[in-house]
Amino acid sequence: MLVIFDWDGTLSDSTGKIVRCVQAAARATGLPVLPAIEVQQIIGLALEEALHRLYPTVSVAERTRLTRAYVDAFVAADATPSEFFCGVEAGLQSLRERGLKLAVATGKSRRGLDRVLANLGMTDFFDATRCADETAGKPDPKMLHELLSYFGVPGEAAVMVGDTTYDMAMAQAAGMRRVAVTYGAHSPAQLTPYKPELLADSFADFMGWSERADALVAGGMVSD
Incomplete structure (x- = not known):
């Protein structure tokens, strides 16, 4: 996945x-x-x-x-990088160890994302990234289409994880699965209409979901 x-x-x-x-x-x-x-x-x-x-x-x-x-x-x-939310750093490493492909789709500029990744020592951590100033910005699904094409996977074998309606609308337009986190910028009430498969109150919630979803993808039993 x-x-x-x-x-x-x-x-x-x-x-x-x-x-x-x-x-x-x-x-x-x-x-x-x-x-x-x-x-x-x-x-x-x-x-x-x-x-x-x-x-x-x-x-x-x-x-x-x-x-x-x-x-x-x-x-x-940003000279002092923002901290990850609780569980993110270990969770990302766990996803990598499970063999999942990881990408970033962000409204940040390329310069801004590269700066923060370098400050965190994560320049080569993600398999691919897309930024708003090098493609269409959210909620246009272009950056997701580009990432799906880059990895050669269909939307149902990928998931967009985000905290805003722009993330959810973008994923919905790209025909992708979507998980909304409720601890970011937009409220659960704003996110719910986009029918995410999960409203995650913590990164640990997402990690539990990912294990179940990855098993379904591997078994060829992905549902819409």
Whole structure:
């Protein structure tokens, strides 16, 4: 089975950092500072789209300054990488030892993902990765189609694991199985309409599901 993970809010406990950096960028550029719950709703989107949704009426020049201020704030904050959620580090290693293929599909930029993977000593850990600035951003399913093609597997033999409606919509459009984690940016009530096979309250919940699902894939008994 191929397991494709979102990064922020799914593996990495970085939701709070993203929110604080968006708010800091707004202060630095003189724009209204939005409440955390509102900023959380755009996590997972490509940066340009995310900031456009938060500040739809500002000029292109203002949004450009906001983008630069956010990047500066996040790079400075990310000098200390966000911690993994409980159980993620050991869980990822366990998945590798079981022989599963692991990938990342993220709204981060290529530069941003490469930086965090290097800081964590994980540059070569994942079998493949896709970022929003090198393909279509979420919820467009293009990055998932690219990963399925790269590995040569059908959607039913792969699962997308994410914490936002953008992850779930992307996987649904790609005909993929999907698991939603409830400890990230979006609430269970937001995630449920996308009919994930599991609402995981912890990474351990996902790990238990993966063992059962992998056995079904190996036995050729995958259901829709």
